[in-house]
Amino acid sequence: MKINANDLSTMEQRYRATLINSLAGVRQVALVGTQSPDGVNNLAIFNSLIHIGANPPLYGLLFRPATVRRDTLTNIFETGSYTINFPSSRYFMQSHQTSAKYGEQESEFDEVGLTAAHEPNVHAPFVKEAIVKMAMKYEEKVDISINGTIMIIGSIQMICLPDRMVSEDGYVGHDLGDTLACAGLDAYYRVSEIGRLSYARPGQWSEPVERTSVKA
């Protein structure tokens, strides 16, 4: 199938949105937890988590102008605090359900049956059931002028994950946690590791990297 620019511009709108969203590929599901200044917990699903840098450790999240993530964005601006939670694949229905348009005073945690967990010095709630949990601090807002999209960049303040997912060199094996991935707005995926390869150098093929024993 070959689709050119003219096909794209005249395409039925919903078909195009589904095509372009899902074509971008498989991505990690991130459940983003926030709390409003008056104490309402909010939970929203994102498929736009992006690694910005390791030192300092920075991740980005994209907020599209047309989406209904306003509670999350407002809470991040007002409190500076949010959490990123990776659910395992068995929570794919609850994760998807957080995308329903609940009222501002309703907590998605209660509505979808996930548990808000709190940590000292972190305003935003974590997802107790998530296999990986991170506390984030809001750092920078980046405006993408071409379509009004906003990227929110935050620094990682705390990471909580099972020892068995982390190799001796720091590598996190997502298959070991069965973390949930997705494509587009409604398709959910499992991942399995093919392998790791050694640092690539000209003139020779990389070697497979053996799984190291995890940290005790």
Added chain:
Amino acid sequence: MKINANDLSTMEQRYRATLINSLAGVRQVALVGTQSPDGVNNLAIFNSLIHIGANPPLYGLLFRPATVRRDTLTNIFETGSYTINFPSSRYFMQSHQTSAKYGEQESEFDEVGLTAAHEPNVHAPFVKEAIVKMAMKYEEKVDISINGTIMIIGSIQMICLPDRMVSEDGYVGHDLGDTLACAGLDAYYRVSEIGRLSYARPGQWSEPVERTSVKA
């Protein structure tokens, strides 16, 4: 395992880079093809493809300040043209090998054993072996001031993929093309679909969406 901000800032640098890169999760492997004004083909692997919008169809790619993607970036600025190619999982070694530091006058296509394919009106080369191919036009450069990272946004000019990957509603099934995913800088993954879910609404669980027959 619980890692706090102080642990992160005092962590051994390579361990931290591996941890923070791989922790960000599984992402699509994008091979980005460009051609210099004097005709040298370039191919580079990216794990930072991000969906920016569907109308117009826009994807972003992140260029970190410390990486060696200068050829790709220079070629995009000078020609305005690049391609995004998704390899299937059996090309994971060739894909990884494009990250080796070849000289400016060497083509990664030749060095790793992939074939440059050209289309009329597209300056940049495609990867003939790739299962999904896209022609991109450079649109906007976004500076991320916190760490000097650059996001390049382009509009999709052409998409070429097998009919069997596309459902009637436009959804692209990545397991149907066995497209390659990765985590961090050296780990490669296969993906398998759990299922699609209907649009989420408050007060009811979404229904599974059946696989529709693909377009003839």
